Amino acid sequence: MEQMQESLLTIKELKNAVHGKIVGLAENIKNFSFTSVAIDSRQVVPGALFVPLIGEFQDGHKYIPQAIEKGASVIFVTKSIYEEDERKYMSLASENPKVTFVVVNNNLHALQDAARVYVTKFPHLVKIAITGSSGKTTTKEIMANILRQKYNLIATVGNFNSETGLPLSVFNIRKEHEAALFEMGMNRENEIGEIAKVFKPANAIITNIGTAHIGILGSRDNIAAEKKKIFKYIKRDGFAVIHIKDDYARFLAKGVEGKVVYFGADIPEAESGVKFIEDLGVNGTKFSIDGIECILKIPGSYNYLNALSVIAMAKALGISAEQIAQGINTLKPPEGRSSVKVAVTKKDSKGIQKKITVLEDCYNANPDSMESALEMCAGLQVKGRKIFILGDMFELGTESVNAHTRVGAAAVVAKPDLLIFAGRDMENAANAAKLGGCHNLEYYSDLEEDNLKKLTSGLLNYLKDDDFIFVKASHGMHLEKILEEVIENKEEK
Missing domain, CATH: 3.90.190.20 (Mur ligase, C-terminal domain)
Incomplete structure (x- = not known):
């Protein structure tokens, strides 16, 4: 007989995390369990927590019946929506004794809060995050391939790096994982702050401070201040990796509790361990790490710079030059990205x-x-x-x-x-x-x-x-x- 998967959070852990109210009968509460999380009813599988988000054009609550039909076992309901028609949700609860309804103030914040508590169940996880105005996903892919040489790794899939993507990624962490690598993007003010609070990275890379999203944040100063929030949870034994030639480097480093590690093409080999050998054009860049040659198969000096940020972090984490070189040499460029x-x-x-x-x-x-x-x-x-x-x-x-x-x-x-x-x-x-x-x-x-x-x-x-x-x-x-x-x-x- 197949063993049942343990709930990602207990009913007490979830209720306390989201400050929620459990709706339904004793039977609903007795059956409480969820083994995955979805925000799209089409992605719901049996045993999922369904989080119906309210967007500019759509209200996910209308898809609750479809989520139930597909096997959702726990469902968040926004308090204001619930109070508009309590009888409807009490009726849904009584008709579906295997489903637990949890009333929360804000579904998005509840998703983030639940993910934040879930991460705390893995205190020994090596946690690394990456942000920047450009190069985040490529940098993440390079870092992931290197980390896999040493750790059982969980990493962001694609660019699931947003206010919803990050917490959904976090819920994929399992007991067997030794390290977690998550990308953090932003499309509005304080988005990095919110998702950094969920994951609380112990180590982080900022690739650069550029002009991406300047139409939303208003200035590079504001972009730098937002990106810097990724360093907020780094403790004394953690690492903050910054491009030495970035004109915001000093600002980004200020106040970081952990060790600041700089990367850049101009840092001497004696300090970085990296020696540039040859630009191979469309075939990438050849260089060595502590004397071991490798080829980054993604072209462009800016992608070589992304690799330098990863090498700086990897060396700081104690990953060997052999493992770093192996990770770079076996890397396949992400589809559609250089x-x-x-x-x-x-x-x-x-x-x-x-x-x-x-x-x-x-x-x-x-x-x-x-x-x-x-x-x-x-x-x-x-x-x-x-x-x-x-x-x-x-x-x-x-x-x-x-x-x-x-x-x-x-x-x-x-x-x-x-x-x-x-x-x-x-x-x-x-x-x-x-x-x-x-x-x-x-x-x-x-x-x-x-x-x-x-x-x-x-x-x-x-x-x-x-x-x-x-x-x-x-x-x-x-x-x-x-x-x-x-x-x-x-x-x-």
Whole structure:
């Protein structure tokens, strides 16, 4: 007989964590147990805690019946919603004796509070967090592959790094895990503060302070102050890793209780243990760690810098140079994030296919990462021609016009053979590129069906063997649609 999985929290632990009120009969309380957590009723599995969130356009409470049908065993109900129709929820409780309803003041905060208490059940867990204006997910992937050489690791899947994603990730921790690595992002003021309070990282990396989300936070000063909250829970035996050349480095280090560890390309080998050997272009960067050679297969000096932050943290945690090198050498670039592929195109209008190289970075973009990537592409030695496809960068507020204009100017400096811009804001980049003397240029205000067809059919006819395509935009632009229409198949380089 299969052994029943233990509840992630007891009824007392959950009630105290969320300051909740249990609704229902003795039978409901007797059956209390949950072994997973979901905020989407479609993701509910038997034995799940369902947290129906209230968003700008949706109220998750309307999906409670579907969650029950799929086997939810515990359900949060927002107090104000519950008080509007107590009889409804009392009736649901009596009709579903295997479901425990918990009334809370705020479902999001209750989710976070429950996750915070859950983490305390793992006092020996090595806890590491990563944030920054750009490079978070790539840095997390590098760090994760290194940590796996020493620990049984639980890490953020994809970019589950938000006010909801972080607590959901936390609930995946189990007794067998020795280390936890979580990415922390933000889309509003104090989001880092809230999710850092959930996980309370003992060690953390800030990759950089840039201009991502400046439209929300208002200034780089505010961004730096928000990102710094990731260091709040680091004690004397913990590590705070900071880029030595970041202009906010001194501010970030101030008041940190643990040890501040700096990283950077200019730190001497005698201090860092790292020696740069060669920029391999689209094939990445070769370097050594305490004399052991390794290759980071993600191109760009900015990604090498991300690796340096990870190496600094790994060495501080006592991970050996052999384990660090093994983690870097076996790393596969995250899909859609600076991943380089050799691809065969679909047939053009003459029925001809071509073999090309694609550098795909469709998942995120901000002015800093965009300009760094363009600088990297400018220095790449490729057999064929260079084609850049650039899309809108989101959440820049009043900085958007200037930021996109700078990208247009930077793209011209990189000297592509064909420059394609997509998105309303990229019109500013297109105008700047024209002023900069770029003549082989195309602009599309959107990627709706007609524009997508025109862009991709033209691109298929333009491409030749050995051409190089660089694609980058914020994820909401979905530039991957272009590649789906152009490429027949692709393989890792």
